[in-house]
Amino acid sequence: MSATVDDRTPAAPPRSAFARGPWRSLDELAGSEELRRFVETEFPAFHRRLAAGVDRRTLLKLMGASLALGGLAACTPAQEIVPYVRQPENVVPGRPLFYATALRSGAYGIGAVVESHEGRPTKVEGNPDHPSSLGATDAVMQAAVLELFDPERSRTPLKAGEPASWAAFLDHAHALRDELERTRGRGAAILLDPVASPTLERQLVALRAAWPLLRLYRHDPLAATGLAEATQAAFGRALAPLPRLDRADAIVSLDADFLAEGPGRLAHARVFADRRRVRGPRDGMSRLYAAESTPTLTGAAADHRLALRPSRVGALAAELAAAVETLTAVGRPEAGEGWIAAAAADLVAAGPAGLVLAGDHQPARVHRAALAINARLGALGRSLALIEPSDALAADGGLDALVAAIGVGEVTTLLVLGANPLHTAPADLDVAAAFGRLRELVHHGAYVDETGRRAHWHIPAAHELESWSDVRGHDGTASIVQPLIAPLHQGRTAHEVLAALAGDVTPDALALVRATWRDALDDPAWGEALRAGVVKGTAAAPVDIPAASVPSVGDGAPAPGEGEDIDIRFVPDPWLRDGRHANSALLQELPRPLTKLVWGNAVLVSPALAARLRAEPGQMLEIALDGRTIEAPVWIAPGHPDGTVTLTLGHGRAEAGAVARMAAGYDAFRLRGSAAPWIATGARLALREPVQRVLTTQHHQSMEGRDIVRHASLAGFREKPDFAHGSPPAPDDTLYPRWDYPHEAWGMVIDQTACIGCMACVSACQAENNIPTVGPDECERGREMHWLRVDRYYEGPPDAPDTHFQPVPCMHCEQAPCEVVCPVNATVHTHDGLNAQVYNRCIGTRYCSQNCPYKVRRFNFVEHQDFDAPGLEAAANNPNVSVRSRGVMEKCTYCVQRISAARIAAQIANREIADGEVVTACQQSCPARAITFGNLNDPASRVAAEKAAPHNYALLEELNTRPRTTYLARIVNPVGDDGKTEEGGHG
């Protein structure tokens, strides 16, 4: 159609069409101004073309279309509803459908399978076929559905802050296009929130080809350049690492939080846990050494953890490289004293099965040292592969380059795609002033955020679950992003915006994505890619590293002074990231894995530093860096390196919505400089008087000497595999008759060795079971609703503690203390051993919670659901789980709705429920596969095998509650316990 439409620059509308030939209406004949305005507002993309005159064929086409549309227009007022007589293909009411797609995490995608009920997405699961997911999700992905239904998402295009139509924007885009066509893109720039999307890349490349003067800038506030610089220097091109933890026996992390950060974290957690799954004395484990500048999940999982200032990691890397060099030269690894010596000895002993990983945020020389050690060990290509990065789109620079270009007037028109630079820019870059100089600022984003408010045009971005797109995973595997639902509001994908700019009058994201894959995928293959969620064969091939190009360690950088100067380590909030998820109540209220903070952030300090400052938790601390200051409440983090503070990015957003406004928190971007975005040195601290409330869901961090998380070293386990069993054995008497389970007896085992504490299970549980968020005030009163919590305990000295995680769902006790005390039979034992809560019977005596030794029951103290006027968020609810009103108790049900679904399916097929058919939400999301669930009556089930493990134990077994949920004791693998340098510590 566009072929026949005249694309010429519009002339002024004719004063009198009569002189020019055919006319279309009397109004036009009269040259009516109203008609012109009407056409302009109704069909802005066409009015200039119409005004310019049409040929006979187009006129006939348009007349036909008008007649058809007129007929349709006449139909609309009738508002007939259609009975559900013939259902759409594949849609059975009450039976969910699952669609594979991918959700963005940073620049990369993680494969997901989304559950949809009658066209309404309700739950995100991982895609087992996707290499970045392997079936798992993280906590943030679970919030995607709620974010989709966030009523505060941007709903309509805004022109100078006033609602406008997409059509009006199209019109504007065409004018812009015409101008850029003329000037070959001069003065225009696109600021990109980088995504490894082949379609986006294709579109941008095409745009740049058409308009060579168009500039392209990237702004990812959470990206770092160290690795790219190091590989550029060593190999002449930027490469991305692909650690193969399954092949690694000895892993050394140089401030690399590979279990919780980075696009491949879920895959890493999976293989890391698989290499450490011990079920008998003959099983082995890998060993992890972690040096880190702030407490991380990787450090908590490490066998040997070393906390040090971020500025000292470089020196440590150099020392480690030297130690490896020396030991390799000697030929016989000798374990020495200290972390470095032990790590070096283990690395050398492991050889190609050794692996050194450097943190993304660390400077190039740390990466260079890590590469050098890996090369020396022969690990390159073995336990560490290098691939071409997937988002390697060439750009003209970052935000600083853009600001400079605006400053000299080279950029006057800017399209911001997805980024929010007015919040995430470094503090020393005056982006607001630069943007003020722009002639035109177009913003495309999910929210009318800080940048959207300043923009001349704001275009609402379609949510990922509303979009057609494509994205690559951490290993380069591409996935097609398919929409689960048509855009709820007037959201558009970045592809459509770019296509509109390129002159497409009816941009269609599906067509754009399909066009990208036209050559690679024929129609059956395209269908297969959509079904599987991955495009086969798109994983990046490891790059062959010629032996000659092995990098040298490089010169040791000057060790920083150990004076009064304070190092600052910036970290993204694990859930809110750079602040883009700040309006998600689920994420705001999800306790941070280590601090258990909710609804805000704090500045993390070591216990020693807090003692020196005489700072109480919550007391305001002024942090000064390069003339900038912020104030933030103190939080004491055991195991935090001394002389360092950790600041969390992503909080303190003023204009992110009502949910974000409820949260307290400071904005660390206001302190962050562009030169050292991740690690800053030379900060000054000053304690201030006022105390701000800092909310946490766990107030007590010690196990008080109780046998809660039982643990041993690998050697200790080998010597006494049943070490976790208490003596004397737990009592087993009961006054009441024992239950009889003729069918299934559900049970769960949680492996505390595998658990990395990532909180994905808690988030998944909340999404699956319609668990409400309660807000900061209720959290302060201790009324958070999570059915599943992950307890985190510290053990040992406060400056270098062991960190243990223990997920605690309902134990589903055989002799449940809650059941006997309920006066109205609202909590009862089911035929398959669940401890069921009957919401409708509950009158809220709360006696069950009183009597629960595990305190896993949660009470609706106030109304958390709006039953009278449910908001858009209610659409995210799982229809198979009741929403609870106020005054009733609730708790983990072992996902009874999933058990019921499996039972129904099994009964229809007249068979038993197969092992693995029922997967609880927590189990499904777990990247480390720490949770096993199944039928204990089936001796062949996996859960029965786990229960038979020698280190299986019940929490608080001495109370004779006989829990169905049991734990595998935590086993760590420190050096010196495997017989080499025995110290006899384990007894």
Next chain:
Amino acid sequence: MADAAATRAARPPVLRGRHDRDEITGRIGSIVLRGRLPRLFWPAFFVAFLFVLLFFFSIAWLISVGVGAYGINIPVAWGTMISNFVWWIGIGHAGTLISAVLLLLRQPWRASINRFAEAMTLFAVAMAGLFPILHLGRPWFFYWLLPLPNTHMHWPQWRSPLVWDFTAIATYATVSLLFWYMGLIPDLAILRDRARTRAGQLFYGILALGWRGSAFHWARFDRTYYLLAALATPLVVSVHSIVSLDFTFALIPGYHSTIFPPYFVAGALYSGFAMVLTIAIPLRRAFAVEDLITARHLDNAARVMIAAGMVVAYGYLSEAFFAWYSGDTYEQTTMWRRAFGPYAPLFWVMLACNVGVLQALWLRRVRFSPLALWIAAVLINLGMWLERYVIVVSGLANDFLPSSWGTQSLAWLDYGIFLGSLGTFFALVFLFIRILPAITIFEVEELADEKAGRA
């Protein structure tokens, strides 16, 4: 023990002075019939009534917002509603003890205080009965605790102490009401006969149930009254024992203890007698009945308090001892944190009131100084409330898994409902004094007759 004999000889009489029937009837009856009230009666009632309004407002607020308006949370999901409940039930106990047990034990001194003690019991039980309902997440479904055949197919879960509790309180409230009303009948007849207005005659006439004071009436009255007393006596022990089972049945450290039933009963008598004194001392002064409610009564009440209070103190001691002796780390931690943890101030104030202040009662001077006694009684009332609160919250605040440890704080509604219930209680006492004889006319007459006969 010559001293003891001397002390007994020196004890004040149950009635002071000589009284005849007309005088007693006139003095007590005129309060009701002629509104012979002290000047500050109505202003004081008005103050109490303000608290009644607060009570209604608080309850309305609770029902519209939910129990989230209290300070409770997880782990400490029980709070002031439970401690109020236990406290009020305890206060009721003194009335039953005085009226029933002392009747059976033929203690004549009970006569002039039993009526208002019974009324106090009744009102206290009425208040106490409200709290388990106000405690519920869905208070409008409280009747699901009853074994009612209904379409929900609900049936109470009989293993739950809350069901026992519900039954025990319902029984107690019923027996208390019957006993109180039974004792009122002769007095109601006296008032009927003396009432001068038609309305008064009708009102008291209907309530008097046709009492004519014949010998048959008196014979049946005595038999029934003693029978009811015999029925009420075990309730003194059973109700609070069952209330204590709410706690002991749970396996929470600090709850799970066999000492609780006797300890709770003693605590109930202790706080009940403290409340009797709290009311009796101002009452006798305001209505100038110091000759009917004499120093002997106050002394006796104080002696009962010493006995009950020392049992309570023994309970504290044995709780602490057995926490240590059990070797159970959970019990030990709970005990330790009760004394030195987040609720330590409450614990020490409780000890100071319940054990410290009590020791002053050993002194005769204190027992015979109404003001000192009154202050001690009020402090002990406070201490006993704190005891219940400390028991309810301190075990839960630090039970088995340290990750769940947490404390609750009180919200305005906790205060609003408690103060409101106090105000309602006193407003009911005021109305009772105005409408019904607060001192048993016929029993005091009997007492005066006996005294006159012996003299």
